Amino acid sequence: KKERQRPVRVYMDGCFDLMHYGHANALRQAKLLGDQLVVGVVSDEEIVANKGPPVLSMEERLTLVSGLKWVDEVIPNAPYEITEEFMNTLFSKYNIDYIIHGDDPCLLPDGTDAYALAKKAGRYKQIRRTEGVSSTDIVGRILQTFKHKEGVNENAGVKSCDQMKTQLSNFLPTSRRIMQFSNGQAPSPGARVVYIDGAFDLFHAGHVEILRSARQLGDFLLVGVHDDQSIREKRGYPPIMHLHERTLGVLACRYVDEVIIGAPLEVSRDMVCYKFL
Numbered sequence: 001k002k003e004r005q006r007p008v009r010v011y012m013d014g015c016f017d018l019m020h021y022g023h024a025n026a027l028r029q030a031k032l033l034g035d036q037l038v039v040g041v042v043s044d045e046e047i048v049a050n051k052g053p054p055v056l057s058m059e060e061r062l063t064l065v066s067g068l069k070w071v072d073e074v075i076p077n078a079p080y081e082i083t084e085e086f087m088n089t090l091f092s093k094y095n096i097d098y099i100i101h102g103d104d105p106c107l108l109p110d111g112t113d114a115y116a117l118a119k120k121a122g123r124y125k126q127i128r129r130t131e132g133v134s135s136t137d138i139v140g141r142i143l144q145t146f147k148h149k150e151g152v153n154e155n156a157g158v159k160s161c162d163q164m165k166t167q168l169s170n171f172l173p174t175s176r177r178i179m180q181f182s183n184g185q186a187p188s189p190g191a192r193v194v195y196i197d198g199a200f201d202l203f204h205a206g207h208v209e210i211l212r213s214a215r216q217l218g219d220f221l222l223v224g225v226h227d228d229q230s231i232r233e234k235r236g237y238p239p240i241m242h243l244h245e246r247t248l249g250v251l252a253c254r255y256v257d258e259v260i261i262g263a264p265l266e267v268s269r270d271m272v273c274y275k276f277l
């Protein structure tokens with residue numbers, strides 16, 4: 001990389017609907033394949049045509065993607081398919097060297113590969129898809145949670161509880177993953193540390209905004225993520241994403257410096273004085 005005149009620029013696109021740590025992990029890996037990461041956020045119309053309607057709007061999806069610490073630039077309203085025309089625009093206007101996607105097949109409605117042209121041009125690279133999470137799975141979890149909450153037992157199309165449990169257990173929180181998402185930086189001496197806490201369930205555009213505002217109040221942002229049991233007791237139903245998943249969602253945000261994994265609901269004097277680092 002060092003002998004090159006200009007930085008290596010890589011492009012990854014996606015819908016990033018109900019953005020989760022699987023998406024964040026994809027972008028983290030993509031960034032490692034170059035120096036600058038440009039992300040194309042697929043337009044609402046293109047998602048409707050290729051996958052069905054998204055849950056989040058273009059604006060919300062853009063806020064979420066731009067808030068990730070590995071993202072350098074975003075291209076709104078990107079196409080779903082890498083067409084010849086769009087590929088040339090990526091090369092000439094955005095100086096893209098490589099187009100990246102996860103190792104899952106990405107097919108167009110006619111069954112052809114959305115990245116076929118990029119592959120043919122020798123400008124395609126792949127990252128490993130993160131197991132155990134997807135937007136579809138999250139929608140399933142939401143339906144499951146509210147089905148129980150409302151006491152509705154009959155609902156065709158919603159997976160059985162056993163199936164859900166299997167899905168939930170697919171995610172294995174490892175210390176390595178947490179390290180990959182962490183900044184690993186302690187606050188410098190005299191830094192003003194800002195503390196904000198919450199559930200941060202289904203990390204959304206409002207979370208990005210509040211974390212940005214909180215970070216602006218000081219030099220170092222410490223986020224307390226409440227544990228599953230406290231959330232369940234407080235709101236009467238469990239969080240959709242469990243503690244480790246919520247922690248990764250928060251850590252992926254560019255405004256966050258450090259996270260307390262399983263913070264108490266009450267901010268005590270002890271905690272404020274706690275030398276956490």
Ligand code: CTP
Pocket residue numbers: 012013014015016017022023025026100101102103104128129130131132133134135136
């Ligand atoms: N991705 C990933 N791991 C996941 C989900 C997505 O690595 N668990 C990657 C995809 O391979 C793609 C990028 O994230 O390169 C954007 O994915 P997106 O277009 O949003 O859609 P899906 O692949 O369908 O992801 P999901 O099912 O979560 O919507």
